[in-house]
Amino acid sequence: MSEAACIIEPIQRKRVLVAMSGGVDSSVAALILKQQGYDVTGATLQIWPDEPDEQIRTDTGCCSLSAVDDARRVAAALDIPYYVLNFKMLFDNAVIEPFVQEYMRGRTPNPCITCNWKIKFEAMLEKALALGFDYLATGHYARIRYTNEKCEYELLTDAANPKDQTYALYRLNQHQLAHLMLPIADYDKNEIRKMALDAGLPVAHKPDSQEICFVKDNSYADFIETRTGIHSREGEFVDLRGNVLGKHRGIIHYTVGQRKGIGLAADEAFYVLAVDPQNNRVVLGHDSDLYKNELIAGQVHYISNLPLALPVHIEAKIRYSAKAVPAELLPAGDGKVHVVFEKPVRAITPGQSVVFYKGDLVLGGAIID
């Protein structure tokens, strides 16, 4: 196939809106683009309703309000225009509400994936394009490549980079990739911090974010109870045979593979094997009971427009910090997929995403049933 066959022409203009979280990564992303000569503007999403002073957090979190202050200072230091975009309603509807509902159903959602999917690369990107920008840029660790063979954009991991974030980006499509820049992809975290330091950015030493951005103190269960007004009901811990082992504090407190917080003393540690919202039960077992070699997943998404011929051998990753492991991807009816792993994997968790890779290439992913 010749280059002439390609329909999509890479865009040549240079106005870039950088999604600035107030953290080091996105700040340096803006820095790099500016140094490369792009017409750079910064923007922070305001996604969480204003609250009194306590909301001014000084700790981590990709999206807390202190993020706005930090991002604004970085923008000033870089001498670029800066805006705050109010996405509170959308964030509430598209991220927080589903997050809460999923937990109520006994599942374990990943709000960061939803946020990237619905907010950053959908709503924010469209907003940027509507405002006349050519690109949206973020501080994610992942690479984008345009291939002339397929006339498509590809999302790639940086195998050497332990900060790889492709797991959270598997919902990207061709349109989005065509307008997305990930400037920090070729650097590692130490280099990024050094660049921030050298440029005198005020966030050079800010710690990495790590909590759910809209939940304080990691107490997501409290958050759910407060928001829904429903106090979680106590229920039974049972073993695989249905024997009652004790009482749990409400299913929203548990996720598959969890050890902490069960409170039962035994010869061997107990882990959550499954959450059963119908009977308000939590099934417990031991570590060896957590390994399974297959899963069914829905809401399948592929990055390429070209259909992926199933079955196909891939590598699959079942959670953010897991390793991608060899698996076979099969059709499962209803538009779902059946993933069969070569070796059993630990703690397959409903609500989490399974992401498909082929070497460095990110193929797509789905949400585990």
Next chain:
RNA sequence: UGGGGUGUAGCCAAGUGGUAAGGCACGGGACUUUGACUCCCGCACUCGUAGGUUCAAAUCCUGCCACCCCAG
């Protein structure tokens, strides 16, 4: 109130004269842009209680208390 047994941290449990293992739970930290896992550290100046023997006792002796079992 006859006989036997047991009593070590929140739970289980080593230890039988030489100065309190371990597991689970729990707490703290590291790691981590979800929830987890994992890793590291901590966790009985004290062994039901009161005395006694001994250079030295959780370990031996005695009283008391508690619980369990078997008998009537």
